[in-house]
Amino acid sequence: MSRQSPFTARLFTNIGLILLIVAGLFPAIWLILTSFKLDGELVRLPITYWPDAATLSNYVQVFERNPFARFLLNSFVVSLGATLICVLFAALAGYALARLRIPGRRLILTGIVMTSMFPALVLLVPLYRLFVGAEIPGLGISTPNLLNTYWALIIPYVALSLPIATLILTSFFQLIPEDLESAAMVDGSSRTGALFRIVAPLSAPGMVTAGIIVFVNSWNEFLLALTFNTSLMMRTVPVGITFYQGEYAFPWAIISAAVTVGIVPLVALILFFQQRIISGLTAGGVKG
Amino acid sequence: MTFRAAYAAHFYFMAAIKTEKITYRKPGFWQRLRTGNLNDTQLGLLLLAPALITLFVVMLYPVLNVFWQSLRGEHLLRPWLGSPFVGLEHFQKILWGRNMVWDLQNLLSWRILGIATLLPLWWFAARGVLKRWTALAWTLTILVVFGFLLGLHPGDSGRWGDARFWNSFNITLLIIVLSVAGSFLVGLPMALLANITSPLRWLVRLAMLLPWAMPRVFTGLTFAWLFQSDYGVLNDLLARAGVNNLLQGVLEPNLIGAQGILWLSRVVPAIIAVNITIIWKTSSFVGLILLAGLQSIDKSLYEAATVDGANAWQRFWSITLPMLRPAIAVALIFRTLTAIQTFDIPYAMTRGAPGRSLETLGLYIYNTIQASNIGYAAALSVVLFALSLGITILYLRWIYTE
Amino acid sequence: MNRRIILALIIGVLASLVYAQTEVTVFIGSRQNPELIGSLLEQFNAANPDIVASYELGGTTSEVQQQYLNTVLTSKSDDIDIFLIDVVRPATYAAAGWAAPLNEYFESEAAMMEFLDQFLPGPVNANLIDGTLYALPSYTDAQFLYYRQDLLDKYGFEPPATWDELMSQAIIIMQGENNPNLQGFNYQGAAIEGANCTFLEPLWSAGGNWRDEAGAITVDSFEGRRALNWLLNTMDVGITKPNIAETATDNSRQEMQAGDVIFMLNWGYAWGRFQNDEDSQVKGLIGVAPLPSFTGFESATCIGGWQWAINNYSSNKEAAFKVLQYMTSEDVQRVLAAQDSRIPARISLYSDPEVLAAAPHFGQFFDVIINARPRPVTPFYDEVSELIRTTVNAVLSRSISVDDALETMQTGLEDIIGN
Incomplete structure (x- = not known):
């Protein structure tokens, strides 16, 4: 596509690339640089860019003061669980909404999206009542107490991310030409067969994107994690990071180190999977 | 609850298989599912079920609770009031002021902003990216929001319901x-x-x-x-690039501190x-x-x-x-x-x-x-x-x- | 048959074990030294075999902790039996019915008052609402005037007694030092909890208060105007930086610790950081004094600190009160003061040799703390605080005039309290 582009176009593209990279990465780079500084260096004028006396002590403290490795594990389990369930449910629903002639499907889609129109803040108390184990009036049965389990976060995270995931996947299924699918069905494969062999590979970019968005949403959620999982060993990364704050103090150096440790595995994971899944699936699918 | 549901599903499934064996009526739901012969609505509901059930179980009570509470005057620090039904009182207080006036002079910047959002809209409409009636609906919405809602404000003696x-x-x-x-x-x-x-x-x-x-x-x-503004890297970068000196003459002195913009x-x-x-x-x-x-x-x-x-x-x-x-x-x-x-x-x-x-x-x-x-x-x-x-x-x- | 009997026996033994041991869950913030509290609770458990006390860790700041407790208590949960709450909260907890009244655990009214006399009057007054006791003090805090001893010595100044003195001393030192980064006077202007104190302290030290004895709001007054004008004045003459409206508690501390501030208002924690932090530029150079006042009026400062209260929905209140008694005992407070630098709530500890050996500055703190005043004691503290701090911040960021600010606060407070 870019083979015949004139010089100016390439120039603009490259300037755009560089600007984008600088703007996107600078705050993160600044955060990483800060994580190697001592606290006192942060309020010195004129400000220093490169750490004066680079130190790893902030990173050591991140793991010494709190079980941060455990926080990472918790976040990983919760986010992965929520992502797998959510993308599966959303893919099924998205396919139905995009492809099947169901009466009132626009209403259903609006209904699903509607659940994300309330600030999580006002849903917090009723959700807590639900998860602490309450008796359902009239039925004589109680919901189990799920606090301090992974399910206490996985279930609401699935529910909170379902609207966005469903909407993304609905729009991607709509993009896939219907003829491809009917061609496959005429060939003798069933609808389910068509779904798996034709539609799934073509919608891979959508699935991966939905997955990334659900995963990151769950990884970064703060309010429910703070309230539902209160034992130290069940804390997640965003809540864990706040444990390095003082009552008044905000020790930037250590917190930068904690944020860095919290996002680097996340980003590495996503980059790896994005590359793998997208190249793997689209390569297999589009040709067919 | 889950146990009971699983049992019911099992029973239903067995019954479906049995009836199918004895009589040769139309194939049952489960059979049609296995052979992929469901009609759109049936398959659709089946596919939608996991998502809808999750949302129903998790979100129904919290969402209904918000609507329910919005009609009640519950205030935790006035427990003696309990949770009285107040109808639409809250909404009246939120949305409606007394002695409202509308004048264009007020908040001129909002109107400029409104026009700024209209221009790209019309441009898109002219290029055919937006359908004409969609553009019209948006134009009306923006006019109402920027021209009317934001131009309304309380008169000298009145005040907002909730400013x-x-x-x-x-x-x-x-x-x-x-x-x-x-x-x-x-x-x-x-x-x-x-x-x-x-x-x-x-x-x-x-x-x-x-x-x-x-x-x-x-x-x-x-x-x-x-x-x-003192220890932030942005002001330092602006100062190094010489932008600060430039701004000093342009911006109100009120907005500028020792190291740059406040x-x-x-x-x-x-x-x-x-x-x-x-x-x-x-x-x-x-x-x-x-x-x-x-x-x-x-x-x-x-x-x-x-x-x-x-x-x-x-x-x-x-x-x-x-x-x-x-x-x-x-x-x-x-x-x-x-x-x-x-x-x-x-x-x-x-x-x-x-x-x-x-x-x-x-x-x-x-x-x-x-x-x-x-x-x-x-x-x-x-x-x-x-x-x-x-x-x-x-x-x-x-x-x-x- | 045999198996059933054994099973029944096991269940019986287990049941009696469960019955005999009452579990008490204590809620503390994650920066309130959980290791130390944990070891103290273990000592308590060893001495009281019928109670098992353990702690649950909340968020870091008072606000995040409150947000969590709001959710738990609104749901009337009994998961937590005791909580450690900020000194501004007991009135709120009393009104909401979240904190259990403690009067009944004392033999008589007189016995209770006698017990309370062992504590500083400030926190006790915050916990005693219309004669009912809702919480017991754990440790206390106050805002102090920190100053650069070395600079004041160099120019031959005594710590300032009035705000005017503070201003003239700061101006002279700033001119003499010729250091462009040196600030004369630093305080908290960001829209945080501390901004209430930033306004209330000059208001009190001008002889005013947020409301009078009869309960009428008196913010829009000569004293209120004087307080806000003084704050603006510090920026106009240049002893305070123009962006004080973005300065939060720890920014002030860091800037003074870097050697850039002559006078600062801040809480007690700053002292330890100045003396002990590796990167401190002001080790041994900092003095502490009571806040200045306007000429002819008394000095006043804000009280801080944390209180132990019992969850009203708890099913183990008796046992919880035992834990409460233990946590407020002289021995425990001595450990908190000596090992965790918590400013004690018990008066006797200010002359305790062990405490003074570990924290010699507590002797100086006492004169300030004994006169510290509570921020508005009202169930609607959250609303009151939000209104005052945002309005003060608006004045300091020069987005509204002093007159408008006072009127906003006056009518706003009347609405909140009158409702």
């Missing part, structure tokens, strides 16, 4: 307009650049993912640190700073969704167009943009929904300061809950919900009509 609500409504609208537009202006080129083959592509993707991966609260805190302790710079932060954080979300959209465009379309002699710009307008429309709609809906709920970033950066100038609707709801005024917070949430619903229905119509 604080209208203040938060205004700043929320401003954030929606600026940050949604901003995140598309940054996000679309981001996605285009991440999609072309270039040795720097992985860096672009990294630059796209990092902002999205950073927890919102810490994004706010990090940017508050960058924008800090970003977070003056109203207008603070609004700019918060919007920049939100745009930084959210354009990667837009970028990610648009990138996925770009990846699913059939490459052969471009090849055909190139053969026909279309240049890059024409290919973008005639292929990329129309094919991206569903992805744009999704990103637009969710960017707007999250912009309406904006809370973490202004809270982390300034707690809504200077004064209450950055107290968004979300932050107002947070403060109301902290003050234990449960009923009123619920009513505010219902207003926020109505606003979201209105905008989403407009967007959804746009997706489905074409």
Whole structure:
């Protein structure tokens, strides 16, 4: 596509690339640089860019003061669980909404999206009542107490991310030409067969994107994690990071180190999977 | 409960198999499922069931609870009141002031902003990207919001029902307009650049993912640190580039301190700073969704167009943009929904300061809950919900009509 | 048959074990030294075999902790039996019915008052609402005037007794030092909890208060105007930086610790950081004094600190009160003061040799703390605080005038309290 582009176009593209990279990465780079500084260096004028006396002590403290490795594990389990369930449910629903002639499907889609129109803040108390184990009036049965389990976060995270995931996947299924699918069905494969062999590979970019968005949403959620999982060993990364704050103090150096440790595995994971899944699936699918 | 449900399902399943064996009536539901012969509605409901059941179980009670509470006067610090039914009293207090006047002179900047949003809209309509009646609906909405709602204000002797609500409504609208537009202006080129083959592509993707991966609260805190007027790196960079000296003559002296612009302790710079932060954080979300959209465009379309002699710009307008429309709609809906709920970033950066100038609707709801005024917070949430619903229905119509 | 009997026996033994041991869950913030509290609770458990006390860790700041407790208590949960709450909260907890009244655990009213006399009057007054006791003090805090001893010595100044003195001393030192980064006077202008104190302290030290004895709001007054004008004045003459409206508690501390501030208002924690932090530029150079006042009026400062209260929905209140008694005992407070630098709430500890050996500055702190005043004691503290701090911040960021600010606060407070 870019083979015949004139010089100016390439120039603009490259300037755009560089600007984008600088703007996107600078705050993160600044955060990483800060994580190697001592606290006192942060309020010195004129400000220093490169750490004066680079130190790893902030990173050591991140793991010494709190079980941060455990926080990472918790976040990983919760986010992965929520992502797998959510993308599966959303893919099924998205396919139905995009492809099947169901009466009132626009209403259903609006209904699903509607659940994300309330600030999580006002849903917090009723959700807590639900998860602490309450008796359902009239039925004589109680919901189990799920606090301090992974399910206490996985279930609401699935529910909170379902609207966005469903909407993304609905729009991607709509993009896939219907003829491809009917061609496959005429060939003798069933609808389910068509779904798996034709539609799934073509919608891979959508699935991966939905997955990334659900995963990151769950990884970064703060309010429910703070309230539902209160034992130290069940804390997640965003809540864990706040444990390095003082009552008044905000020790930037250590917190930068904690944020860095919290996002680097996340980003590495996503980059790896994005590359793998997208190249793997689209390569297999589009040709067919 | 789950046990009972599983048992019922099992029983139903067995019964279905048995009846099918004995009589040769129409094949049963389960049989048709196995052979893939369900009609659309049946298959659809089956596929929708997991998602709908999850939402029903988790969200039904909390959402109904919000509506229920919004009609009641529960205030935790006045337990003797209990939870009296107050009807629409909260909404009357929120929405309606006494002795209202409407004058165009007031808040002129809002009107300029309104026109600024109308122009690209009409441009899109003229190019055929938007349907004419959609553009008309949007024009009317923008006129009502910017020309009428924001021009209304209380007269000398009257006052707002809840002046604080209208203040938060205004700043929320401003954030929606600026940050949604901003995140598309940054996000679309981001996605285009991440999609072309270039040795720097992985860096672009990294630059796209990092902002999205950073927890919102810490994004706010990090940017508050960058924008800090004494020790912040932004003012230092501006000073090194010589921009500070330039600004000294242009800006009000009130806005400038020893090291540069007082970003977070003056109203207008603070609004700019918060919007920049939100745009930084959210354009990667837009970028990610648009990138996925770009990846699913059939490459052969471009090849055909190139053969026909279309240049890059024409290919973008005639292929990329129309094919991206569903992805744009999704990103637009969710960017707007999250912009309406904006809370973490202004809270982390300034707690809504200077004064209450950055107290968004979300932050107002947070403060109301902290003050234990449960009923009123619920009513505010219902207003926020109505606003979201209105905008989403407009967007959804746009997706489905074409 | 045999198996059933054994099973029944096991169940019986287990049941009696469960019955005999009452579990008490104590809620503390994550920066309130959980290791130390944990070891103290273990000592308590060893001495009281019938009670098992353990702690649950909340968020870091008072606000995040409150947000969590709001959710738990609104749901009337009994998961937590005791909580450690900020000194501004007991009135709120009393009104909401979240904190259990403690009067009944004392033999008589007189015995209770006698017990309370062992504590500083400030925190006790915050916990005693219309004669009912809702919480017991754990440790206390106050805002102090920190100053650069070396600079004051160099120019031959005594710590300032009035705000005017503070201003003239700061101006002279700033001119003499010729250091462009040196600030004369630093305080908290960001829209955080501390901004209430930033306004209330000059208001009190001008002889005013937020409301009078009869309960009428008196913010829009000569004293209120004087307080806000003084704050603006510090920026106009240049002893305070123009972006004070973005300065939060720890920014002030860091800037003074870097050697850039002559006078600062801040809480007690700053002292330890100045003396002990590796990167401190002001080790041994900092003095502490009571806050200045306007000429002819008394000095006043804000009280801080944390209180132990019992969850009203708890099903183990008796046992919880035992834990409460233990946590407020002299021995435990001595450990907190000596090992965790918590400013004690018990008067006797200010002359305790062990405490003074570990924290010699507590002797100086006492004169300030004995006169510290509570921030507005009202159930609607959250609303009151939000209104005052945002309005003060608006004045300091020069987005509204002093007159408008006073009117906003006056009518706003009347609305909140009158409702």
